[in-house]
Amino acid sequence: MMSSKVGKVMLAVLACLVLLPSLAAAQSQISGTVKDESGGVLPGVTVEAASPALIEKSKSTVSDANGRYQIVDLRQGTYKLTFTLAGFQTVVRDAVELSANFTATINADMKVGTLEETITVSGQTPLVDVQQAAKTQVITRDIIDSLPSTRNIMSMGNFVPGIRLGTPDIGGSRSMEQTNPRGHGLGTTHTVQQIDGMSVNSQETSNQQSYYDDALSAEVTVTTAAQTAEQQSGGMRVNAIPKDGGNIVSGSIFLGGEKHAWQSNNINAYLRAAPQNITSANGDVHIQNFNGSLGGPIKKDKVWFFIAARHISTDELVANTPPFLIAPNGEFVRSLLDQYIRDTLARATWQISQKNKLAAFFQRTWKRKGKDFTFGQDPRSGTQRDPHHGHYAIGDGKYTSTLTSKILLEAGYSTAYQHWTGFVQPQIDYSRYLADGSTINPLWFANGTRTDTALNINPLCAYSFGCTQWVSEGADQRTEDTRHYVAGAMSYVTGTHNIKFGVQDSFGPVHVYTDRQGDVTENYVNNKPSTVTVYSTPAFTSVHVNYDLGYYVQDSWTMKRLTLNPGLRVENFNSQIDPVALPAGRFVPARFFPAVTNVPNWNGDLAPRFSAAYDVFGDGKTAVKFGWSKYWEPQTGGFANRYAPGLQSESRTWFDCALNAAGNACSGVNLPTNGDGIAQDNEIGPSKSTSFGSLVANRTFDPSLKRQSNEETMVTISRQLSSMFSVSAGYYHRSFQNLTTTDRTNIRQSDYSSFNLATPDFSADPTIGSAISAGVPLTMYNLNPAKTSLFGTGLVDLNVPDQSIYNGLDVLVQGRLRGGTILGSWTTERNVSVFCSNQNDPNGPPIGDLYSGASVSNGGRFCDWRQFHIPFTNEFKASGSYPLPLAFEVGAVLQSYAGTARTITYTPGATLFPGGVRTNSEQIILNPPGTLYYPRYNQLDLNLRKNFRAGRKSYSLQMDVFNALNGSAITARNDVIGGSLGQVQVILVGRLMRLAFQMRF
Secondary structure, three states: OHHHHHHHHHHHHHHHHHHOOOOOOOOEEEEEEEEEOOOOEOOOOEEEEEOOOOOOOEEEEEOOOOOEEEEEEEOOEEEEEEEEOOOEOEEEEEEEEEOOOOEEEOOEEEOEOOOOOEEEEOOOOOOOOOOOOOEEEEEEHHHHHHOOOOOOHHHHHHHOOOEEEOOOOOOOOOOOOOOOEEEOOEOHHHOEEEEOOEEOOOOOOOOOOOOOOHHHEEEEEEEEEOOOOOOOOOOOEEEEEEOOOOOOOEEEEEEEEEEHHHEOOOOOHHHHOOOOOOOOOOEEEEEEEEEEEEEEEEEOOOEEEEEEEEEEEEEEEOOOOOOEEEOOOOOEEEOOEOEEEEEEEEEEEEEEEOOEEEEEEEEEEEEEEEEEOOOOEOHHHOEEEOOOOEEEEEEEEEEEEEOOOOEEEEEEEEEEEEEEEEEEOHHHOOOOEOOOOOOEOHHHHOOOEEEEEEEEOOOOOOOOOOEEEEOOOOEEEEEEEEEEEEEEEEEEEOOOEEEEEEEEEEEEEEEEEEEEOOOEEEEEEOOEEEEEEEEOOOEEEEEEEEEEEEEEEEEEEEEOOEEEEEEEEEEEEEEEEOOEEEOOOOOOOOEEEOOEOOOOEEEEEEEEEEEEEEEOOOOOOEEEEEEEEEEEOOOOOHHHHHHOOOOOEEEEEEOOOOEOOOOOOEOOOOOOOOOOOOOOHHHEOOOOOOOOOOOOOOEEEOOOOOOOEEEEEEEEEEEEOOOOEEEEEEEEEEEEEOEEEEEEOOOOHHHEEEEEEOOOOOOOOHHHHHHOOOOOOEEEEEEOHHHHHHOOOOEEEEEEOOEEEEEEEEEEEEEEEOOEEEEEEEEEEEEEEEOOOOOOOOOOOEEEOOOOOOEEEOOOOOOEHHHOOOOOEEEEEEEEEEEEHHHEEEEEEEEEEOOOEOOOEEOOOHHHOHHHOOOOOOOEEOOOOOOOEOOOEEEEEEEEEEEEEEOOEEEEEEEEEEOOOOOOOEEEEOOEOOOOOOOEEEEOOOOEEEEEEEEEO
């Protein structure tokens, strides 16, 4: 049955690829109206757009009965427009600058005359798009090169109103990892990365972005609202417009570097004092970015090429961690995140004929991490990635056919491949068995990870101040995922209509293999054994996305000054769990899991889109826009992976002593293994799930589960103030539908008994202030002992009426300054979470907010943020460059963000529960929403360039200064009640200087 459905889907996709190939989401357009001297419209006018940016040199169309014309599928560049009609003078409009994802409105008035007579007219290049409602910011190549930018595709949101990175990227310090951008109420899961309109997101669980060499980008567009029906997600869409090569051999070199000696110390007296206790800041030993590219013709006007290679290295320091440590046993420990990325790419563009074009590129990336650890973690307990097991690839191919001036066909394929392995550090990576293949290795048995909510001082930690994780990282994980993406559509273009029909499909596997040292993680609370997490390792999960199929129709209908953009998209998603056979582990027998299909099987989900743009005065300078859109949550192999039974884990009682028969306290028998810091089998409590390690998954989903969706409403107004400046303002609202929760069907809130506790002492962190009410008893809940064995059973995901509500306002000013650029924006926003449908645990355990990811209450007393004062937060951004005499140029980027919410949590020890019997470890949130925030942080980046020119070659020497004000805003503390409460873990990276050399030819 399943194979039949997949076969039909694939047949439909192939048919669409042949009959309805895809229109590029990256295309730009030129449109307008042609009139005669009396103001009457002129049909039948031939309009040609010519530019060196086009390998085919020019594109043309004919105005319709309303005198309107549209030329679509244009590259960014400078265009010359020619209007011709028998009996009329030829009109030429030169030097029209067209950016990516933009519709330039160019009108023409033609006078009676002969074709030999030509009139060249001048006019302003439009700065306001009066036809498309989508909120798009264009980051040009000049902005990337001239401003003090990170040159990291994942950080392009730095320039865009309403977009914020989860982790600040100072001078490229985040080039190795995801920056987790979010905006307008949607988190990073909804972020889409495209190259020339083709998706290169990974198939991995969180829809991750892929590594990409920025040298390939001619421009980058960032769209944040009113996505058309061509797009699945409503989140930030980053679309890199690739370079093609050109008829002239050209290239570029960028060599940039920063070293630790050029980084300022930003630790002040406040940070050194308790409870901050920062002795050395997080920072960089060095940042290196070496990049070269070359492009040109293989055959002029026929085949162009572009190649590039890159090396990026960011060796990072963790706060309170010097570059090396001497462990208690005298071992030398190199304690920095030593890492690099290297990649090569090639792109070719072939003009098969005047109407047919083929373009393709491929990039291969290798990644190394010598160590990967965080604050308080013993460096020896970090993972290692080597480039032989850390390689990635992305690529795409697109075929375009202009059948007539009205019909455009295009087909495309893209892929994103990720293969990485996180190893336990080699010197402490022990085999499960001794040489005989059956006897457990005692070193492996004792090498499980240890964690603590506080900085735990112990003889196994390399730090003198203690560790929150030590001994080993514990897990060896190998992940391999491949995403295949195919797309196709047909566009029928007249002067009045631009209607598109299309189909897109994404599919591919995700394989994850996991093993663990000791098959356990030992968990301490303030240096006291608390629980142990046991795992069903060794484990292997194999899932496959059979189809993520969307088909759509999108129209753009212009009626005088009004353009309507109605669209409809239909989403379909199907994935499965593959069969796997697993060997026995410490806590599980050998197992075989058969395939499970239709995990899930969602079909026919409608996503209507509607927007409108109104040219207020008819001069193409003022536009009022409205949009309403529905989006379905992007899916990957992560959905099926939740229910794949290969890997399970659960928390069990552990006090580092032999337990009594009930498994909830020490037996009183004095054994040599008591207190040795190793979780013996007789010290670990019984399972809380009758299905742990069995052939039945302990988690499933309701058969009627619906896909999560969100609805967006926006209203904007844009005005071109002059030939150089424009301003826009927009309001954005978003709400969600079909949110899910995991229901423990065998547990209800009535299965808990309440008891009171004194508010824990939080005076060690004075920054908490009045956010927590001191002296007020806390009401806690303990699961009834009779229900303990059922706690991990019957887990079912189902839809609930929970909500995440966003409201925001953006204002943007942008312009050109005699060879320079300027961008400035202000955003004010508020997001409110309502997670009150948890029927299992009245304690209201923490869960991640959908927008910022901050911890919020899942049930409990703080679950409804609408009952609390949640303030609007403000964000300011400004950037610009300006040429100076003697070929100097200055640039600046300012970012100012409100601090994110802080959540103080408390996990009471077992002895505080009634009778000293804690049936389940419980964590609660102590401070109400809206009461505690991290401080605002401001980041000012500056640069100075000196430009040189010699013939066709241009050179520049530049000095970039990132975080020029040497800010040290705190971005993370230990927010868990305990001995390390308030300990600062991460601050803004201190001021650093980068020297760089660029050459273009």
